[in-house]
Amino acid sequence: MSAPAPSELAFVPFVSVDNMMKLVHHIGIEKMLSGIADYVEEDFRRWELFDKTPRVASHSKEGVIELMPTSDGETYGFKYVNGHPKNTKEGLQTVTAFGLLADVYTGYPVLVTEMTVLTALRTAATSAVVAKYLAPKDAHTMAMIGNGAQSEFQALAMKEICGIKTLRLYDVDPKATEKLMRNLEGRGLTLQSCKSAEEAALGAQIITTCTADKQNATVLSDNMVGTGVHINAIGGDCPGKTELASGILARSDVFVEYPPQTRIEGEIQQMPEDFPVTEIWKVITGQAEGRKDERQITLFDGVGFATEDFSALRYVRDQLKGTGLYHDLDMLADPDDPRDLFGMVMRAEPESGDAA
Numbered sequence: 059m060s061a062p063a064p065s066e067l068a069f070v071p072f073v074s075v076d077n078m079m080k081l082v083h084h085i086g087i088e089k090m091l092s093g094i095a096d097y098v099e100e101d102f103r104r105w106e107l108f109d110k111t112p113r114v115a116s117h118s119k120e121g122v123i124e125l126m127p128t129s130d131g132e133t134y135g136f137k138y139v140n141g142h143p144k145n146t147k148e149g150l151q152t153v154t155a156f157g158l159l160a161d162v163y164t165g166y167p168v169l170v171t172e173m174t175v176l177t178a179l180r181t182a183a184t185s186a187v188v189a190k191y192l193a194p195k196d197a198h199t200m201a202m203i204g205n206g207a208q209s210e211f212q213a214l215a216m217k218e219i220c221g222i223k224t225l226r227l228y229d230v231d232p233k234a235t236e237k238l239m240r241n242l243e244g245r246g247l248t249l250q251s252c253k254s255a256e257e258a259a260l261g262a263q264i265i266t267t268c269t270a271d272k273q274n275a276t277v278l279s280d281n282m283v284g285t286g287v288h289i290n291a292i293g294g295d296c297p298g299k300t301e302l303a304s305g306i307l308a309r310s311d312v313f314v315e316y317p318p319q320t321r322i323e324g325e326i327q328q329m330p331e332d333f334p335v336t337e338i339w340k341v342i343t344g345q346a347e348g349r350k351d352e353r354q355i356t357l358f359d360g361v362g363f364a365t366e367d368f369s370a371l372r373y374v375r376d377q378l379k380g381t382g383l384y385h386d387l388d389m390l391a392d393p394d395d396p397r398d399l400f401g402m403v404m405r406a407e408p409e410s411g412d413a414a
């Protein structure tokens with residue numbers, strides 16, 4: 059790769075929350091979910107190329123702050139993300155994030171963006187890509203347990219990519235379900251509010267659990283899960299934070315993103331270290347079997363992996379061109395002589411007589 063002209067590198071495009079919201083409307087939310095899903099799938103197909111490491115987590119009593127880096131050899135990316143279930147009670151998001159892409163050749167950043175909205179989009183896109191491979195072929199009804207910030211995105215991606223038509227909703231807080239129903243009214247989904255997780259799971263071919271609680275919760279117990287369903291379990295994503303009864307895991311074929319991270323953070327942290335799992339990229343590339351029969355319970359133990367953020371960042375970078383939906387960020391020092399950083403700083407010295 060030849061060196062880009064220095065002038066091309068002086069500013070880094072930055073996508074604010076405001077501009078991300080505008081980009082969602084510019085593209086259309088369903089189209090954007092499908093577009094990100096295509097990039098996520100494409101990167102699962104290139105899985106072996108990527109630098110992979112479990113995310114670097116800093117835990118506290120209240121939550122977790124994590125860094126999620128990866129590279130495909132040409133481009134490097136990372137996301138900063140938190141998970142603080144107590145935040146909503148204080149009027150704050152449980153999950154908030156930002157991220158960056160950089161050119162491996164120069165090491166210079168090429169994109170900085172908010173990733174709170176983008177994480178919801180990429181998590182939903184990933185869930186739908188996985189369900190496309192694992193859910194029963196005629197799946198039309200999804201139970202959505204946990205109706206918080208991620209839930210509408212999950213619902214729309216499952217509608218757009220997997221053909222889900224009916225949502226059966228449950229949240230311990232009925233206000234969350236009311237909010238979801240308001241937000242998704244008129245979007246082509248039949249919405250059914252349920253009084254318990256058990257009721258929501260009745261008649262559903264896909265069960266999504268997307269709750270936030272910093273404990274080993276039992277959002278789904280063994281008796282609620284019938285044969286043949288696909289479980290999309292994405293809320294348990296931290297040590298000591300799970301959603302499913304271990305009996306469900308024992309009856310399911312479990313699919314994961316990156317085992318070294320999922321064994322620390324996923325539902326399978328409840329199981330022995332050698333509990334068998336299948337990496338989802340192997341199913342996507344045809345190297346491993348996905349759904350084998352109508353009675354099998356498939357379980358996606360989704361914790362969110364760095365390559366999915368990388369895919370979403372690549373998508374945003376590619377869509378941004380010509381939209382003007384970014385600010386140029388002056389975050390790279392650009393002295394005329396690369397070795398004269400000091401001289402560049404001194405040129406900003408106020409003229410004598412100027413106020414300091």
Ligand code: NAD
Pocket residue numbers: 141143146152153177181203204205206207208209228229230231234255268269270271275276277292293294295360361362363
């Ligand atoms: P949120 O706080 O906005 O919503 C969570 C909802 O779960 C709330 O409405 C809450 O009332 C409900 N809830 C809590 N316990 C419940 C229970 N036992 N039964 C039913 N409902 C219950 O959080 P969010 O942003 O929607 O995220 C949900 C979870 O998903 C979080 O734990 C988050 O860390 C996780 N997450 C995972 C990924 C991933 O890639 N796997 C990505 C983003 C978020």
